[in-house]
Amino acid sequence: MSAFAEQLIIWHDQHGRHHLPWQKNRDPYAIWLSEIMLQQTQVNMVIPYYARFMQKFPTISSLAQAPLDAVLSLWSGLGYYARARNLHVTARKVMHHYQGQFPCTREAIQHLPGIGRSTAAAIAVFAFGQCEAILDGNVKRILARYFGISGFPGETKTQNLLWKKAEESLPIHHQNGKIETYTQALMDLGTAVCTRRAPLCKACPLQSECVALKENRVDQLPTTKPRKPLPQKETTFLLLMQQQNILLEQRPAPGIWGELWCPPEIGIGIDVITYCQHNLNIEVRALIELPILDHQFTHFKLRIHPQLLQVTSSESLATLPKFIWTKPSDALAKGIPAPVRKLLKQTFLSKFSPYRI
Ligand code: SF4
Known part of the structure; x- marks a missing residue:
């Protein structure tokens, strides 16, 4: 030996x-x-x-x-x-x-x-x-x-x-x-x-x-990898509130967070109100832009801009596949990525939040 x-x-x-x-x-x-x-x-x-x-x-x-x-x-x-x-x-x-x-x-x-x-x-x-x-x-x-x-x-x-x-x-x-x-x-x-x-x-x-x-x-030793700075991507998360519920979407797989539940995501600069009308078939009122969340993956950094929105129409989304309305506390028991968990906790479950549900 x-x-x-x-x-x-x-x-x-x-x-x-x-x-x-x-x-x-x-x-x-x-x-x-x-x-x-x-x-x-x-x-x-x-x-x-x-x-x-x-x-x-x-x-x-x-x-x-x-x-x-x-x-x-x-x-x-x-x-x-x-x-x-x-x-x-x-x-x-x-x-x-x-x-x-x-x-x-x-x-x-x-x-x-x-x-x-x-x-x-x-x-x-x-x-x-x-x-x-x-x-x-x-x-x-x-x-x-x-x-x-x-x-x-x-x-x-x-x-x-x-x-x-x-x-x-x-x-x-x-x-x-x-x-x-x-x-x-x-x-x-x-x-x-x-x-x-x-x-x-x-x-x-x-x-x-x-x-x-x-x-x-x-x-x-061992020799470290020659480092390049990680690229940064930006995105917007739509936190849509209807009564005591929020909207979550199951993401497609394969892909980042595939099959996990997240708030609907849209690219930076897209008009949120129009997007909700055309893509989700609902009327919304913008409430506030929440603090930015930064998350790091192995190959890139993601900067998330969460926006809180109130649904004002009474249309149901039940016909849209892969969407659910759920209480934020129930969402925590589902498969959700860590930054979404953090976002839901600080927005809806913290006793200091004005939007506590
Ligand atoms: S194997 Fe690692 S811990 Fe052990 S003597 Fe060498 S460098 Fe030190």
């Missing part, structure tokens, strides 16, 4: 995490769900979502049978909603193409929607004890520093080298359970010790052989 793997396994015994909710068993469904939730998301944030999800959908079959809206509702606030949609599609695929049995090899798992090579490897390790290498952001950082590999890890050349190191470092001649311990140790070391900023090298089991530490390059 490599010294790298051996030191990590010994370290994990005393310092690693042993009581995460998904570590309780080898149920591939539970492990898959946890791995998807943990993508881009901290463990502390994931734990309550994971618990609620497992309570509502304890098996892959229950998830497959659920309506997508119920899945998105439980996911609401966790972000990166494509993950929830892919979970739902994958659950159905496993039920129909694999007779409800989660595939057990990394290659087969990797062919399911929303599962990349590293996530597939983590599932193969934790659910089936297979000796596979993972390479998530934490592991890239550890390997880049330990082996002194420069170059942005998003570039193919650097990524290929990191995969090679990840595979060479596996505890190949492992005893039972060692691959799971090794993989969890890598994840835990990246979270608690070899952190992005201010890593705790003095507490690190890899310090004696770490190239970055020896060469005083820890703060230079």
Whole structure:
């Protein structure tokens, strides 16, 4: 076994995490769900979502049978909603193409929607004890520093080298359970010790052989992405009030916030009153422009200009597909994106708001 793997396994015994909710068993469904939730998301944030999800959908079959809206509702606030949609599609695929049995090899798992090579490897390790290498952001950082590999890890050349190191470092001649311990140790070391900023090298089991530490390059590795400023888009959200209700529209998928519920959205500069007459078939009176909301996606920033409007006609929108009138408090229980949740809370549910419903 490599010294790298051996030191990590010994370290994990005393310092690693042993009581995460998904570590309780080898149920591939539970492990898959946890791995998807943990993508881009901290463990502390994931734990309550994971618990609620497992309570509502304890098996892959229950998830497959659920309506997508119920899945998105439980996911609401966790972000990166494509993950929830892919979970739902994958659950159905496993039920129909694999007779409800989660595939057990990394290659087969990797062919399911929303599962990349590293996530597939983590599932193969934790659910089936297979000796596979993972390479998530934490592991890239550890390997880049330990082996002194420069170059942005998003570039193919650097990524290929990191995969090679990840595979060479596996505890190949492992005893039972060692691959799971090794993989969890890598994840835990990246979270608690070899952190992005201010890593705790003095507490690190890899310090004696770490190239970055020896060469005083820890703060230079891994090489950061050459940064371009994110483009900014602007949009208007129409908060339409009718009695105690507001209007929400289910957004099309695929697309940003696909299948989630949002206030109707129009481009900047479009006349709101005319838009409502022609597109929603209602008369409205403008009340106020609410404070701007800024939200950041991975690839762009979104500046939202919310406008509060009172519906003055008695026409019903019931015939329009994908629209609902709902109380703001009930809207919070639906699948809505985080900025909309914030907007509804501060406009209609805050005790300081003049528009409290
Ligand atoms: S010695 Fe420091 S830089 Fe090297 S792997 Fe450990 S924590 Fe990371």
